[in-house]
Amino acid sequence: MSGKTLSFHPDDRYNAFLRTIPEVSYGGGRLSGIPVAVKDNISTRGIETTCGSRILSGYVPPYDATVVTLLRKEGAAIVGKTNMDEFGMGSTTENSAFGPTRNPRDPSRVPGGSSGGSAAAVAAGLVPLALGTDTGGSIRCPAAFCGIVGLKPTYGRVSRYGLVAYANSLEQIGPMAANVSDVNLLMSVIAGYDPRDSTSLDAPYSHVPNMDIRGTRIGVPEEFFGEGVDPRVASVVWDALTLLERKGAEIITCRMPSMSHALAAYYVTCMSEASSNLARYDGVRYGPPSDVRKPWHEAFQERRREGFGLEVRRRIMIGTFALSSGYYGKYYAKAQAARRNVREDFRRLFSEVDVIAGPTMPTVAFRFGEKSDPLSMYLSDILTVPANLAGVPAISVPCGKVEGLPVGLQVMGRWMEDERVVDVAYAYEQGVQP
Amino acid sequence: MITERDVEHIGMLADIAILREELEGFTASFNRILEYFDILDQVTGAGEGEERSFNVFREDEVEPSLSRDDVLSNTLETEDGFFRAPRVM
Numbered sequence: 001m002s003g004k005t006l007s008f009h010p011d012d013r014y015n016a017f018l019r020t021i022p023e024v025s026y027g028g029g030r031l032s033g034i035p036v037a038v039k040d041n042i043s044t045r046g047i048e049t050t051c052g053s054r055i056l057s058g059y060v061p062p063y064d065a066t067v068v069t070l071l072r073k074e075g076a077a078i079v080g081k082t083n084m085d086e087f088g089m090g091s092t093t094e095n096s097a098f099g100p101t102r103n104p105r106d107p108s109r110v111p112g113g114s115s116g117g118s119a120a121a122v123a124a125g126l127v128p129l130a131l132g133t134d135t136g137g138s139i140r141c142p143a144a145f146c147g148i149v150g151l152k153p154t155y156g157r158v159s160r161y162g163l164v165a166y167a168n169s170l171e172q173i174g175p176m177a178a179n180v181s182d183v184n185l186l187m188s189v190i191a192g193y194d195p196r197d198s199t200s201l202d203a204p205y206s207h208v209p210n211m212d213i214r215g216t217r218i219g220v221p222e223e224f225f226g227e228g229v230d231p232r233v234a235s236v237v238w239d240a241l242t243l244l245e246r247k248g249a250e251i252i253t254c255r256m257p258s259m260s261h262a263l264a265a266y267y268v269t270c271m272s273e274a275s276s277n278l279a280r281y282d283g284v285r286y287g288p289p290s291d292v293r294k295p296w297h298e299a300f301q302e303r304r305r306e307g308f309g310l311e312v313r314r315r316i317m318i319g320t321f322a323l324s325s326g327y328y329g330k331y332y333a334k335a336q337a338a339r340r341n342v343r344e345d346f347r348r349l350f351s352e353v354d355v356i357a358g359p360t361m362p363t364v365a366f367r368f369g370e371k372s373d374p375l376s377m378y379l380s381d382i383l384t385v386p387a388n389l390a391g392v393p394a395i396s397v398p399c400g401k402v403e404g405l406p407v408g409l410q411v412m413g414r415w416m417e418d419e420r421v422v423d424v425a426y427a428y429e430q431g432v433q434p
Numbered sequence: 435m436i437t438e439r440d441v442e443h444i445g446m447l448a449d450i451a452i453l454r455e456e457l458e459g460f461t462a463s464f465n466r467i468l469e470y471f472d473i474l475d476q477v478t479g480a481g482e483g484e485e486r487s488f489n490v491f492r493e494d495e496v497e498p499s500l501s502r503d504d505v506l507s508n509t510l511e512t513e514d515g516f517f518r519a520p521r522v523m
Contacts, residue, residue, distance in 0.1 A: 062504035198490075264471050275448060282449075284519045286508035292520045297449060299520035305451035313450050314460065317441070318467060320448040334474035341479065375466050 065162020144408025
């Protein structure tokens with residue numbers, strides 16, 4: 001450590017941060033002195049970590065997540081923890097127990113979610129780099145809505161040690177930044193093998209983005225432009241694909257029939273996993289305490305009613321139901337079959353094309369309260385969940401606007417080909433610059 | 435069709451209390467969401483294969499871990515170096 005200090009006093013008018021560190025010490029390295037924001041479900045030693053939930057208010061982790069250790073090792077200045085939908089459960093950041101984040105591009109709209117605080121912090125220019133997490137689109141959705149770049153890495157490429165678990169089989173930590181080069185840099189710092197994560201892959205990331213995409217075959221599934229996709233968003237994304245074609249890529253339209261069950265498969269899976277993962281919040285080891293004078297179940301049930309927000313309680317309960325005796329076959333087992341079909345679709349398509357592209361989100365950023373019905377919010381994740389179900393890498397890069405609001409181009413790649421989705425995003429980004 | 439009684443039962447299984455006035459809202463949203471999940475009835479085929487999963491074994495080597503003080507640092511209720519929990523029986 002070179003022992004330098006950075007002062008950080010941002011004008012956080014959009015409520016991007018849950019807490020900031022006014023004086024941050026940092027060392028030498030590739031990120032020396034660069035302010036980095038960290039989503040609040042990633043453990044930071046000595047810095048309160050709440051996951052946007054009252055049930056963890058006051059919790060100060062006694063250890064760093066592996067990604068945080070890696071950031072510190074490269075000299076990054078960790079300047080604060082960003083707002084999020086409680087435990088990552090939402091696509092708007094309205095489900096935070098500590099108030100919503102607003103979209104810097106239009107403060108009357110949501111920033112997307114669940115990594116809405118990280119996206120807003122980057123979009124508002126408060127930090128150049130941020131970490132988000134993506135369980136069903138939680139990096140790519142806010143990146144698209146706030147007009148920044150966000151990468152969900154291949155499952156296993158970035159350690160999840162110290163990430164507070166919501167749905168382990170789906171989620172990944174990933175980089176968010178204003179441009180592809182910065183996302184690429186941050187990815188190179190956080191990727192790599194970690195013996196503390198049993199799903200970790202030994203695949204470090206060291207890549208120089210290459211904008212030459214001549215000969216790259218880009219598959220465009222019809223389903224990504226189907227029902228529910230705003231035609232104006234579709235048109236902006238098609239323009240972006242046409243630009244990539246002019247740069248030498250080949251556009252190939254294709255079909256992805258598994259999409260019709262992907263969203264239901266995703267929600268059954270994540271809710272089921274959540275019902276198990278969130279059983280640990282009993283008020284005994286962390287967070288506001290349970291009343292130890294009451295009987296166990298009474299104290300536990302009361303603590304969880306007070307500590308969890310409505311959406312978290314809903315997902316835990318539906319997950320409990322989906323895994324319960326008599327319903328497991330109807331919901332969870334069927335969801336796993338549908339998940340396999342999604343993987344098979346990707347496998348088939350990736351034998352014919354190099355990447356798959358389409359819009360990141362079916363619409364531009366919602367107005368506050370627009371998605372107050374839970375199912376209508378879930379439906380907006382339809383284009384992002386396939387990559388999580390299959391574990392493949394996916395990036396969102398800004399590709400234009402509809403009525404002044406940013407639109408994201410999503411590029412998904414073969415398993416372990418994070419470098420290639422970065423290259424296609426880079427080719428687009430460099431191609432549109434005058 | 436899920437009834438309010440079913441929702442109360444699920445809440446009990448999940449160890450989450452539900453207030454009387456919340457019951458109607460939860461029941462309505464459960465029904466809407468579960469109705470959407472019915473689309474999975476059409477899915478055929480088996481579940482996830484084992485194609486990318488394999489066991490990785492290693493020796494159990496003891497390494498340094500968090501101290502007892504660190505582990506207990508986030509609770510107010512401790513007793514003789516242990517967590518204090520509500521009574522089970």
